[in-house]
Amino acid sequence: MIRVEGVTKRYPNGHHGLVKVSLTVHRGEFVFLVGPSGAGKSTLIRMLYGEDRPSEGEVMIDQFRLRRMTMRQLPRLRRQLGIVFQDVKLLPTRTVFQNVAFAMEVVGASRKEITKRVPQVLELVGLARRRDHYPSQLSGGEQQRVGIARALVNQPTYVLADEPTGNLDPETASEIMKLFQEINRRGATVLMATHARDLVNQMKKRVIAIEGGQVVRDEVRGAYGYES
Amino acid sequence: MSLNSVGYWFREAGRSLWRNSWMAVASVSTVTISLFVLAVFVVVSANVNHVTTLLQNQVEMRVFVKPHTTHTAELALLKQVEAWPDVRKVDFFTKAQAAKNLRQEFPHEQDLFRVIAKSNPLFDGYDVYASNPNDIPALARRFDHSPIVNNVVYQGTVVRRLTRLGTILRWTGWIVEGLLAVATLLIIVNTIRLAVFARRREIQVMRLVGATDWFIRWPFILEGLTIGLLGAVVADAAVSAGYHWVVARATVSLPFWPMAGFNSVFSQTSVFTIAGGLIMGALASVIALRRFLKV
Numbered sequence: 001m002i003r004v005e006g007v008t009k010r011y012p013n014g015h016h017g018l019v020k021v022s023l024t025v026h027r028g029e030f031v032f033l034v035g036p037s038g039a040g041k042s043t044l045i046r047m048l049y050g051e052d053r054p055s056e057g058e059v060m061i062d063q064f065r066l067r068r069m070t071m072r073q074l075p076r077l078r079r080q081l082g083i084v085f086q087d088v089k090l091l092p093t094r095t096v097f098q099n100v101a102f103a104m105e106v107v108g109a110s111r112k113e114i115t116k117r118v119p120q121v122l123e124l125v126g127l128a129r130r131r132d133h134y135p136s137q138l139s140g141g142e143q144q145r146v147g148i149a150r151a152l153v154n155q156p157t158y159v160l161a162d163e164p165t166g167n168l169d170p171e172t173a174s175e176i177m178k179l180f181q182e183i184n185r186r187g188a189t190v191l192m193a194t195h196a197r198d199l200v201n202q203m204k205k206r207v208i209a210i211e212g213g214q215v216v217r218d219e220v221r222g223a224y225g226y227e228s
Numbered sequence: 229m230s231l232n233s234v235g236y237w238f239r240e241a242g243r244s245l246w247r248n249s250w251m252a253v254a255s256v257s258t259v260t261i262s263l264f265v266l267a268v269f270v271v272v273s274a275n276v277n278h279v280t281t282l283l284q285n286q287v288e289m290r291v292f293v294k295p296h297t298t299h300t301a302e303l304a305l306l307k308q309v310e311a312w313p314d315v316r317k318v319d320f321f322t323k324a325q326a327a328k329n330l331r332q333e334f335p336h337e338q339d340l341f342r343v344i345a346k347s348n349p350l351f352d353g354y355d356v357y358a359s360n361p362n363d364i365p366a367l368a369r370r371f372d373h374s375p376i377v378n379n380v381v382y383q384g385t386v387v388r389r390l391t392r393l394g395t396i397l398r399w400t401g402w403i404v405e406g407l408l409a410v411a412t413l414l415i416i417v418n419t420i421r422l423a424v425f426a427r428r429r430e431i432q433v434m435r436l437v438g439a440t441d442w443f444i445r446w447p448f449i450l451e452g453l454t455i456g457l458l459g460a461v462v463a464d465a466a467v468s469a470g471y472h473w474v475v476a477r478a479t480v481s482l483p484f485w486p487m488a489g490f491n492s493v494f495s496q497t498s499v500f501t502i503a504g505g506l507i508m509g510a511l512a513s514v515i516a517l518r519r520f521l522k523v
Contacts, residue, residue: 049436071441078438089436091429102430106439108230154437 001026002048002158002191007057009043009213017043019213020057025191027157030184032200033193034224035210041193044210045162048191049081050074061158079107082151082188084161088143090135096122096146097131103150121149125179141172148179152188159183161192165199174199197224233443240447244423245454252455255419259459260466262408263504267467267497269401271488273394274496278488280390289364289382292351297376302352305374309354314367317357323350334483351378409508416455416512420448424516449513456509460501467501468494 002025009017018040025031033041046052047059050066059066064077090099097118104114122128125145135143144164151159161180165173177199184190194200200207200223207222208215217225245252293302302320309318321329327344334340344350356371358364368380424431434444471493478487 075438075440078436081438083436089429089433091433102433103437105232105236106434106437106443108233108443110230110232150433150437 001060001062002189003058003060004044004047005058005060007044007047007054007059009040009047009052010055016213017052018047018054021210021213021215022057023208023215023218025189027189028184028187030181030190030203030205031192032203032205032207032222032224033191033210034195034197034200034207035216037195039210040213041210042162043213045160045191045193048158048160049083050077075107079154080157082148082154082156082159084144084147084151084159084164086163086166088135088147090143090146090150092135095132095134096127096138096149099135099146100149100153103153107154109154117153118149121153124152124182125149139172140168141176144168144172144176145179148176148183152183156188158189158191161190161194163193163195165194165196170198177203200224233446237446237450241450241454244427244447244451247426248419248422251419251422255416255455256458256462258412258415259456259505259508260462262405262412262508263460263463263501264466265408266401266405266504267463267501269397269405270497270500271467271471271493273397273401274493275488276390276394276397279486280387280394282486283387283390288358289356289368289380290353291356291371291380292353292378293376294378295351297352301376305376306354309356312367312370314359314363315356316359319355320352321355322352323348326350326353336483409504412508413512413515416452416509417516419455420452420513420516423448423451445513445517448517449510452509452511452513452516453506454509455512456505456507457502458505460498460505463501463505464494464498467497 002023004021004023007021008019011017021040021044033044035041043052047054047066048061050069054067057067061077062080064073064080066077069077091102094102100118100121101114104117109117119128119131122131125148127142127145127149130138130142135146138146144167148164159180164180165176168176173196177196180190180192181203204221207217207219207224209217209225293305306318306320309315327341327348327350330344330350331341356367358367364382368382371377371380431444468490472490475487475490478485
């Protein structure tokens, strides 16, 4: 369970990233985080994986309390999380397989586990035949699938995605969204910040809207709700 | 930490050294130069210490009797000295015995002994051992008052000067070495920084998927250690070859000068250089990594 309790984030320049934000996400949920640019969606996601710390309030993910978490404890939290970015962050000198395997190597997995698990995940994201390609040889949608495979390979409880379809055309974005739905169906909790209005409206999932650093709306089967 | 991780660290350290091979060569060279200087200081002070110990173990004081003194006078002085409380032991020798001892000490200098055999230029005298080395100057003065004594030689001054030389060498060594170590450190730090910079994307991904800080650090520390160790091995090779050559030359042209043994010196220098190389390498990596780990 993710619990955000009265979280305020002040930056040194006096700007407020978040103001008294509270929300709860239960295991197995699929939640969209919507709102205009600069509303605080990314700040909230970054706070969930410990890249930003709250100035006030507390963030709890299962047994982890993030406000006072030390740098030493952070890796243990992150092994429970799969993080997907708009800019994917693939390693250009490694193949698709190596990019995904890298995430397992650096948490100490054995060769045997890696050769067993990575093809499974590539199969899930539909890239089994692209395993020996380099990122530069892939389309934007395919690159994002590699990013998702890397996030999933260590079997995270929570998948956090920050605008994963931001750079993709609507058709590709829709496929990526279906992939997240599949991931959620298989048991992972998904929390996604997005601008993809049509997709949000189609999927009828829980929608949390943030504006000016505050939660303005939280609907169980919601819509994007902004005209743009 | 699993064995998988250890394998990963070594692969990554090797890959990084290979990719930045020019920077690695530059770092290894500076480590070599710095450790070479360290090793030379160790060799020189080992030799000074060697000579100092040799002299300390030799006769403490030698008193030479004036030529043409009667044997009775010599024995009278011997009796008298034996009674002095600050003398532990005293041995009388004739110039014939002195010549014989010399011949045993330097069996290869036959020319010299042919000259001595014709007309022995040596003196009769006494080997004197003091109960307390600090009394030696006073003892020497007392011998000087005796009418039959020609001169007194004691190694107190020599030993004291050598000890002081040893101390000066050690301090100069540490200062020079300290400066060199700082320069070397800076170069290794830069090499590791470059390696960190070249791999910043990997590091970012590693952190995001939950690699521990130590997992991220190890390849860079291994890289620093490898640079230090390679530098030490090259410096050792150079110094041992050099000292080997010097020792070989010295036995031919400086037979009177007791060189410290090759093996005993080399065991000292290799400990210093290898420890020095590893410490510098590890320290440089830690300094280079400090900043990015605060992210």
